[in-house]
Amino acid sequence: MLFSIFGSYGMQLMSGISPLFITKETPVILVADDDKSTRMLLRDAMEKEGYRVVEVSDGKQCLDVYASVKPDLVLLDAVMPIMDGFTCCKQLSKISSNFGNSTLANPVIESSLNTSAISLLWNSTPILMITGLDDPESVDRAFEAGATDYVTKPIHWAVLRQRVRRLLQQAQLYKQFEAATHALHELANIDGLTGVANRRRFDHYLNIKWLNLAQEQLPLSLILCDIDYFKLYNDKYGHPAGDVCLQKVAAVLNRLAQRNEDLVARYGGEEFAVIMPNTHAAGAVHVAASIQAGVRELQMDHSESEVSHYLTLSLGVATTLPSFEASSKTLVVAADKALYQAKAEGRNRIILKQLNC
Numbered sequence: 001m002l003f004s005i006f007g008s009y010g011m012q013l014m015s016g017i018s019p020l021f022i023t024k025e026t027p028v029i030l031v032a033d034d035d036k037s038t039r040m041l042l043r044d045a046m047e048k049e050g051y052r053v054v055e056v057s058d059g060k061q062c063l064d065v066y067a068s069v070k071p072d073l074v075l076l077d078a079v080m081p082i083m084d085g086f087t088c089c090k091q092l093s094k095i096s097s098n099f100g101n102s103t104l105a106n107p108v109i110e111s112s113l114n115t116s117a118i119s120l121l122w123n124s125t126p127i128l129m130i131t132g133l134d135d136p137e138s139v140d141r142a143f144e145a146g147a148t149d150y151v152t153k154p155i156h157w158a159v160l161r162q163r164v165r166r167l168l169q170q171a172q173l174y175k176q177f178e179a180a181t182h183a184l185h186e187l188a189n190i191d192g193l194t195g196v197a198n199r200r201r202f203d204h205y206l207n208i209k210w211l212n213l214a215q216e217q218l219p220l221s222l223i224l225c226d227i228d229y230f231k232l233y234n235d236k237y238g239h240p241a242g243d244v245c246l247q248k249v250a251a252v253l254n255r256l257a258q259r260n261e262d263l264v265a266r267y268g269g270e271e272f273a274v275i276m277p278n279t280h281a282a283g284a285v286h287v288a289a290s291i292q293a294g295v296r297e298l299q300m301d302h303s304e305s306e307v308s309h310y311l312t313l314s315l316g317v318a319t320t321l322p323s324f325e326a327s328s329k330t331l332v333v334a335a336d337k338a339l340y341q342a343k344a345e346g347r348n349r350i351i352l353k354q355l356n357c
């Protein structure tokens with residue numbers, strides 16, 4: 001599919017009608033060459049194409065400015081003093097792979113390893129090596145060092161222009177592909193109505209945290225909360241008002257229960273959950289109390305409620321020390337029981353169940 005997109009862009013380019021780039025920003029080309037006159041010629045050629053150019057005269061300088069310049073493409077001379085193009089190219093590849101690793105280590109997107117792996121492939125800025133060394137070994141060396149493509153000196157300007165255009169277009173398309181993948185990932189994990197995590201994300205996150213904390217021997221808490229008499233609320237005020245109610249409650253949860261690794265999720269119809277890794281019972285109850293107060297302070301009329309004039313929540317809190325012998329279901333069952341008890345004892349209250357801790 002991507003290649004057909006490339007194809008259509010190629011055709012548009014040849015017709016000379018289409019704008020060169022998908023984004024409005026001017027592409028930045030980082031030119032590294034020790035020869036001043038070559039640099040001037042490269043700058044001239046690239047600026048004529050509408051790019052912005054930053055010049056450096058050796059590989060070390062190239063590395064030094066890379067992070068701040070954030071180029072869209074690097075034109076890298078192979079033979080330079082201080083640090084040659086091959087070494088510089090290797091270092092640049094390392095920078096992108098380190099970036100990839102840190103992305104993988106990010107707990108926020110740990111459920112999207114596949115997405116990250118795809119991103120990893122395309123994160124690196126294209127590097128076009130310019131080499132006077134037209135022997136097969138140097139070409140191999142350039143690709144081994146991580147170059148995306150190469151051209152030889154003396155520079156054939158028409159060829160260089162086309163290669164630069166093609167690499168920039170590819171990089172742009174990969175970025176769009178990443179953005180689309182990210183959007184799909186969001187859709188798959190976010191509850192459409194309230195914007196908090198959905199049940200799928202909840203299950204996945206709870207399992208991951210269960211295993212992590214079993215390893216670390218640290219507690220895990222879970223809050224399950226349910227809007228009191230929500231069916232009556234819907235019957236009285238209508239489903240659109242019910243939807244707004246869910247959104248407001250979700251916003252309260254988001255505001256009050258999103259510390260560090262906490263995850264707020266819509267667990268079911270009018271039920272929400274907060275996963276609280278590395279949190280003792282006292283901390284979880286404290287957060288549950290602030291959620292309860294936060295919803296009460298919304299002062300949303302609920303004339304059908306038997307416990308208050310306003311909308312209220314019942315909350316079940318469970319805390320445990322995860323182990324490899326048990327599963328995260330035990331925590332969900334405990335929180336569910338606590339919630340049931342809160343309902344049974346008259347609603348608008350918090351009940352805590354502590355398991356083996």
Ligand SMILES: [Mg+2]
Pocket residue numbers: 033034035077078079080
């Ligand atoms: Mg040189």
